[in-house]
Amino acid sequence: MLWSGWGDPGKAQELPPSVGKLLRDLLGVTEPETPAASFGEVRLPLSALPAPVMTRLSTLVGDEHVRCDEDARIRHTRGKSTPDLLRMRAGDGDDAPDAVVLPGSHREILDLLKLCTEHRVAVVPFGGGTSVVGGLVASRDEYAAVIALDLARLNRVISIDKVSMIAELEPGLRAPQAEQILARHGLTLGHFPQSYEYATVGGFAATRSSGQASAGYGRFDDMVVGLTVATPRGTLELGRAPKSAAGPDLRQLILGSEGAFGVITSLQLRVRAIPATRLYEGWRFPSFKAGQAAMRRIAQEGPLPTVLRLSDETESMIGLARPAELGTLAEAGCLMITGFEGAEEDVAHRREAVAALLSELGGVYRGTEPGERWHEGRFAAPYLRDALLSAGATVETLETAGFWADLPRLYDAVGLALRATLDEPLVMCHVSHVYATGASLYFTVVSAQEEDPVAQWERAKRAVNKAIVLSGGTISHHHGVGRDHRVAYAAEIGDLGVEILRAVKGRLDPYGILNPGVLIP
Amino acid sequence: MLWSGWGDPGKAQELPPSVGKLLRDLLGVTEPETPAASFGEVRLPLSALPAPVMTRLSTLVGDEHVRCDEDARIRHTRGKSTPDLLRMRAGDGDDAPDAVVLPGSHREILDLLKLCTEHRVAVVPFGGGTSVVGGLVASRDEYAAVIALDLARLNRVISIDKVSMIAELEPGLRAPQAEQILARHGLTLGHFPQSYEYATVGGFAATRSSGQASAGYGRFDDMVVGLTVATPRGTLELGRAPKSAAGPDLRQLILGSEGAFGVITSLQLRVRAIPATRLYEGWRFPSFKAGQAAMRRIAQEGPLPTVLRLSDETESMIGLARPAELGTLAEAGCLMITGFEGAEEDVAHRREAVAALLSELGGVYRGTEPGERWHEGRFAAPYLRDALLSAGATVETLETAGFWADLPRLYDAVGLALRATLDEPLVMCHVSHVYATGASLYFTVVSAQEEDPVAQWERAKRAVNKAIVLSGGTISHHHGVGRDHRVAYAAEIGDLGVEILRAVKGRLDPYGILNPGVLIP
Secondary structure, eight states, X not given: OOTTSSSOGGGOOOOOHHHHHHIIIIIOOOXXXXXXXXXXXXXXXXXXXXXXXXXXXXXHHOGGGEEOSHHHHHHTSSOSSHHHHHHHHTTBOTTOOSEEEOOOSHHHHHHHHHHHHHTTEEEEEESSOOOSSSTTOOOOTTOSEEEEEEOTTOOOEEEEETTTTXXXXXXXXXXXXXXXXXXXXXXXXXXXXXXXXXXXXXXXHHTTOOOTTHHHHOOHHHHEEEEEEEETTEEEEEOSSSSOOSSSOTHHHHTTOTTSSOEEEXXXXXXXXXXXXXXXXXEEESSHHHHHHHHHHHHHHOOOOSEEEEEOHHHHHHOTXXXXXXXXXXXXXXXXXXXXXXSHHHHHHHHHHHHHHHHHTTOEEOOSHHHHHHHHTTXXXXXXXXXXXXXXXXXXXXXXXXXXXXXXXXXXXXXHHHHHHSSSOEEEEEEOOBOSSEEXXXXXXXXXXXXXXXXHHHHHHHHHHHHHHHTTOBSOSSSOOTTTTHHHHHHHHHHHHHHHHHHHHHHHSTTOOBSTTSSOO | OOTTSSSOGGGOOOOOHHHHXXXXXXXXXXXXXXXXXXXXXXXXXOOXXXXXXXHHHHHHHOGGGEEOSHHHHHHTSSOSSXXXXXXXXXXXXXXXXXXXXXXXXXXXXXXXXXXXXXXXXXXXXXXXXXXXXXXXXXXXXXXXXXXXXXXXXXOOEEEEETTTTEEEEOXXXXXXXXXXXXXXXXXXXXXXXTXXXXXXXXXXXXXXXXXXXXXXXXXXXXXXXXXXXXXXXXXXXXXXSSSXXXXXXXXXXXXXXXXXXXXXXEEEEEOEEOOSEEEEEEEEEXXXXXXHHHHHHHHHHOOOOSEEEEEOHHHHHHOTTOGGGTTTOOXXXXXXEEEEEESHHHHHHHHHHHHHHHHHTTOEEOOSHHHHXXXXXXXXXXXXXXXXXXXXXXXXXXXXXXXXXXXXXXXXXXXXXXXXXXXXXXXXXXXXXXXXXXXXXXXXXXXXXXXXXXXXXXXXXXXXXXXXXXXXXXXXXXXXXXTTTHHHHHHHHHHHHHHHHHHHHHHHSTTOOBSTTSSXX
């Protein structure tokens, strides 16, 4: 993973000249005066890890699994939000952990948490490092040091139960590796968020990830039937049945806890047979409103496609993932992608029913080409962001969700907040996760970089967070809370909700060493 | 509701002579020497509610809504488990609340909880009073008095949003009344547990109820998208979107909390269009194992029927809900019911796919008659229980759930525990709730009453609880924890899980007045 950007540096994208022209002409984007810092230029504070702790950590997990070198520390600094990348590009390594520790087992993690509690060392659980909400930046206040607890060594498939269709995986397994191993058994999780190529299954659970095929395979939290969690106070083992009436569902308290309650050390996940057939198609709707009405009907009456997404007018026209064609799509309207995966008959049945409904509701069929193109490029956007940042644009994504009746208000409010705080930004939106009672809204915004692009974005982000809270939406549909959404999150769950979180935190992590400053307001 | 049994006394069933004969011949059941106590014979302790509290409660909710009369107190004594009924039949009113209070609003409940906190009065939230796990018997230790907080006056439909397909209901609304009002708008919840005719929507949420049509409409916890909760520490308002990544799902902490964390004062529930078509059918499978294998295929590969249930060999033969035919069904095998509700095309498609799969897997189609008969009698079993108790049988139901691979072991373990602790009992089982990764097992057991039938059943129940815990199942799929499952529940979630519950309880209800002794070990 590129330390200051996304993904495989060999796959870096160059902006096509037409896009560069458009950025200049439409948004007034100009190339930044200062080029991005090189790896060697990053300013890194000295490691504050006390030597005795270092020694004990080494004894615990093995010398080679405690790393204080610059490479390890820089690669575990922050996540992949735009402000995270902008800070790294500016050579700012201030938030680097003092050490990176790679335990090899649940037992080692339990011991490590005890050790760190004893020495007041903050622990940041680290999976793929793909957080876009500041989920990997611990507060240093009152702590002797901060370590990144990298789960890379917990990367086994523990068991596969083809009767119950459950696979037990370790948290550090990256999604592509998990899919590779499951594929040997004819199985898949079907979880493909944009972070897929780098994210881990533990991270998916800790942040309530939702994949692009959520209509068909469900959100990641739907897939989790069991969890083992290491906390400073011991082990939690949750999940004896798919569903239960034995009290509150405590799994749902760990899902979304972002490392603040404990470290997930194994996951029992529902798996499915690899689909025999896949089909992706495009539809055009006259407006975002008309397209949403069609999505809603499908979500409420079924059958559902496996993938269902709808771009608003601007996103449809710009086609962010296809910069080469910028400006060539003059036709008005909104692009909807429908994807079907499954057994042949099942795909045929759902496809036919969905197509009939979409036609009836004003959709115009555009063939498989837009669908296949979306499918091919579905992990590419973060690469494009790097190119846009280099070209002098401030670009970021953000998302929310709400009930259907609230979505128009939510959409308007976010757009207004962005336009009020950024200088003539390009604001694009799509709906990519639908439910019977509501859906998510995912925004991409591009504007010319100001002198201090971090401050610029933080200003816009504050306004958007406020707009979402006031419009009744949730502060995140699948990115999580991290540090960036904490204030809005507190407003969302209220004082008593915050107190519940603090009570649970106080019991599981009494000295507050786990990801301090993240999630809990 | 009959004070010492189930339902409408006018609908009481008499056992057909053939059943009486079978009970005598097969199980050695003889009529009890002492007939059940009459209403006037119930021994009721004097109300312990301190006069000043009584006065303040009356000021708060109005004189007419604070009741200390015998009728009110007896009708709010315990729930509807077999031991509950046996105790009432024996004239034992020891667990009666000292008063029944009927607040009229969220605000009044908040004030009531403060008042009761101040005076150390335990509060038992009371909906339909249909708990079968001791969920309505508060511990008296250390409390000045115990009141039943009857939610009957919070029985409005607050709003219906046909765009989002969400209805906001008050908790005291009984299921049939909710359905009646929703039906005027062409809507239904689709939630039909056996307690349907008396239970309330608040109770469904507080106990994670699951209806007989759960395959099609989902469990009740799946339907809840928003909750308002009154606690001694103030109000919780949860749910801004169908799903969210904004931290742990706190709704899932209230669902299943059985009144121990707060009183649910309003619910936002997903609703659906009333189905245009309904179809119920029967299938015969050569064995419970073969039938379960077919259910599993359907649950994992779809499409799902709306109702899917399978009786084991004994239940199929006895046909508990059809006592008139006892002994006439000589043919071996297991009866499966498949029900389909929805739009005509949807029903036709699912029905065809399910029928094809069932035929392929060894099912023999038995027409609509068994399905329709099941549908007609689906709320009748509790009436039959009353008749069996009067005839001298000890009869009770219990349930669990587990992953598919664990079900055979779970089934055997429960059967063994019952046979080891009861004298040649009749043990019947069905699967009535299926998921991709597992299913529930629902047992009915009948045996001859011993001299102390309460002690007899408690002995069996202890053995079964232990067997379920040791076999890896959950202690309840849809009945809840109450008092009867607390020990097993503690084993299920472990010490740290219990600590989490206590931490949350301590924050929301610091003086522990809410349903003490229920849920939390």
